[in-house]
Amino acid sequence: MLEATSGKRWSNTPAFGPMAAEVAGGAARVRGRARHLRHNDPLAANAAAIYRTGLVGYGVTAASQHSDAGTRSTIDEAFTAWAIASQFAELQAEIIDALVTDGEAIVVMRTDDDGELRLQHIPAEQLDESMTVELAGGGYIANGVEFNASDEIVAYHIFKTRLTDIFPSSQTPVRIPAEDVIHLFRRAGAGQHRGLSWYAPVVLPLNELSQLHDALLVSAKIQAMMCGFVQDLNGTGTAFADGLQSATAMDISLEPGTMRVLPSGYSVTFSNPAQMQQSVDFASHSIRLIAAGMQVPEFLLSGDMRNVNYSSARTALVQFRQHLEAIQFTLLVPKLFTPVYRRWLALADLNGTIEAGDDAAAVEWFFPAMPWIDPKKDAEGTAAMIAAGLMSRRQAVASLGFNIEKLDAEIAADRDRATRLGLSFAQSSAPANKENANAEDD
Numbered sequence: 001m002l003e004a005t006s007g008k009r010w011s012n013t014p015a016f017g018p019m020a021a022e023v024a025g026g027a028a029r030v031r032g033r034a035r036h037l038r039h040n041d042p043l044a045a046n047a048a049a050i051y052r053t054g055l056v057g058y059g060v061t062a063a064s065q066h067s068d069a070g071t072r073s074t075i076d077e078a079f080t081a082w083a084i085a086s087q088f089a090e091l092q093a094e095i096i097d098a099l100v101t102d103g104e105a106i107v108v109m110r111t112d113d114d115g116e117l118r119l120q121h122i123p124a125e126q127l128d129e130s131m132t133v134e135l136a137g138g139g140y141i142a143n144g145v146e147f148n149a150s151d152e153i154v155a156y157h158i159f160k161t162r163l164t165d166i167f168p169s170s171q172t173p174v175r176i177p178a179e180d181v182i183h184l185f186r187r188a189g190a191g192q193h194r195g196l197s198w199y200a201p202v203v204l205p206l207n208e209l210s211q212l213h214d215a216l217l218v219s220a221k222i223q224a225m226m227c228g229f230v231q232d233l234n235g236t237g238t239a240f241a242d243g244l245q246s247a248t249a250m251d252i253s254l255e256p257g258t259m260r261v262l263p264s265g266y267s268v269t270f271s272n273p274a275q276m277q278q279s280v281d282f283a284s285h286s287i288r289l290i291a292a293g294m295q296v297p298e299f300l301l302s303g304d305m306r307n308v309n310y311s312s313a314r315t316a317l318v319q320f321r322q323h324l325e326a327i328q329f330t331l332l333v334p335k336l337f338t339p340v341y342r343r344w345l346a347l348a349d350l351n352g353t354i355e356a357g358d359d360a361a362a363v364e365w366f367f368p369a370m371p372w373i374d375p376k377k378d379a380e381g382t383a384a385m386i387a388a389g390l391m392s393r394r395q396a397v398a399s400l401g402f403n404i405e406k407l408d409a410e411i412a413a414d415r416d417r418a419t420r421l422g423l424s425f426a427q428s429s430a431p432a433n434k435e436n437a438n439a440e441d442d
Contacts, residue, residue: 019189023196024143031102034199037206038101044206047294052096054324057368059089063403065362078353094121104185104195109343115351117344128157128173145193156181184335202293209286216279227271234265295323314373321370328367337365369401
């Protein structure tokens with residue numbers, strides 16, 4: 001008998017059904033809760049910011065890989081101009097926020113009156129979640145996503161306006177061909193066709209931690225209130241000279257530095273609320289649990305660096321960098337950036353801005369460099385790998401978020417200018433202090 005299938009410990013344990021059905025049934029509610037947490041909970045807000053800066057930062061840039069240098073330069077200049085005019089970098093950050101919070105980002109590619117590409121980011125609820133119907137010929141619509149008989153996505157059914165507009169109106173969703181829609185989400189199982197918020201594993205822990213924080217805050221306020229109780233033990237005590245008699249209660253203030261002489265028969269007892277140190281420890285454990293659920297390093301999520309050293313920080317950041325790169329190159333590049341680039345290139349070709357040849361669509365994407373923990377050691381390691389033939393300069397420069405052709409052109413221009421002005425800068429590759437260079441900052 002498999003213990004994973006039965007036993008007393010599993011009597012009240014829930015089960016998870018088909019991925020598509022589970023997401024369809026719960027994604028909207030999870031999305032609403034995730035949005036609330038992201039805009040109200042500090043940890044949730046920071047988690048979204050970590051992914052936004054880590055995945056796209058100040059903006060992802062493109063470099064044409066066309067075989068002709070002149071054409072490459074023309075394409076790069078034209079795309080950069082379009083990206084600036086379209087605020088593409090800002091849109092990237094907006095898309096990442098939606099991807100993390102809502103679990104999906106939906107972008108409609110449109111053509112304006114001038115034949116230019118325009119990107120419209122729409123909220124997840126605008127893709128009709130209630131539309132699920134069988135179609136003639138074997139096709140069907142599932143939560144606003146239309147499939148043909150071969151289970152290929154052919155269209156999306158999208159409302160023209162947000163359902164949360166101030167003056168919502170009854171409307172029918174518009175059918176938009178799939179080639180005009182970018183539907184970005186992280187697939188967690190076969191058959192999934194709508195996204196699930198990345199906060200799904202931590203919505204409950206975040207809510208519970210918030211309630212615990214409120215309770216601890218109230219407890220701290222109570223502990224800060226010194227409250228004394230004056231008791232007349234024998235019922236024979238005389239009244240205080242400055243006491244304020246009110247019914248059967250007598251209010252007596254106690255100013256700092258005051259020395260009071262109690263009349264005979266009285267004693268004073270001060271409140272001593274219990275300390276909640278165990279709750280503070282549990283809160284720290286909950287933050288680690290939430291960080292694991294969001295797949296971000298705990299010290300980045302909490303901002304608490306007290307127990308972090310060089311080795312532990314490097315280990316965590318290396319793993320987190322691998323996680324971010326997996327998202328960048330398995331999701332963002334093929335599902336977002338490449339379709340946008342190809343659509344822009346096709347429209348530019350139609351407008352006569354660019355003569356797109358067979359290899360015009362070849363492009364390399366440069367993500368902002370992830371910061372080093374120890375720049376000197378990392379740079380020395382990269383230089384050693386290049387010298388040993390284990391890495392090319394192109395790879396090294398790309399990891400810094402730069403285009404090697406532009407970098408080399410800048411270096412050549414700098415050297416020409418320095419020579420022209422008679423400037424000379426000392427260069428030294430040897431560390432001034434070998435002991436300091438090799439020391440671990442543990």
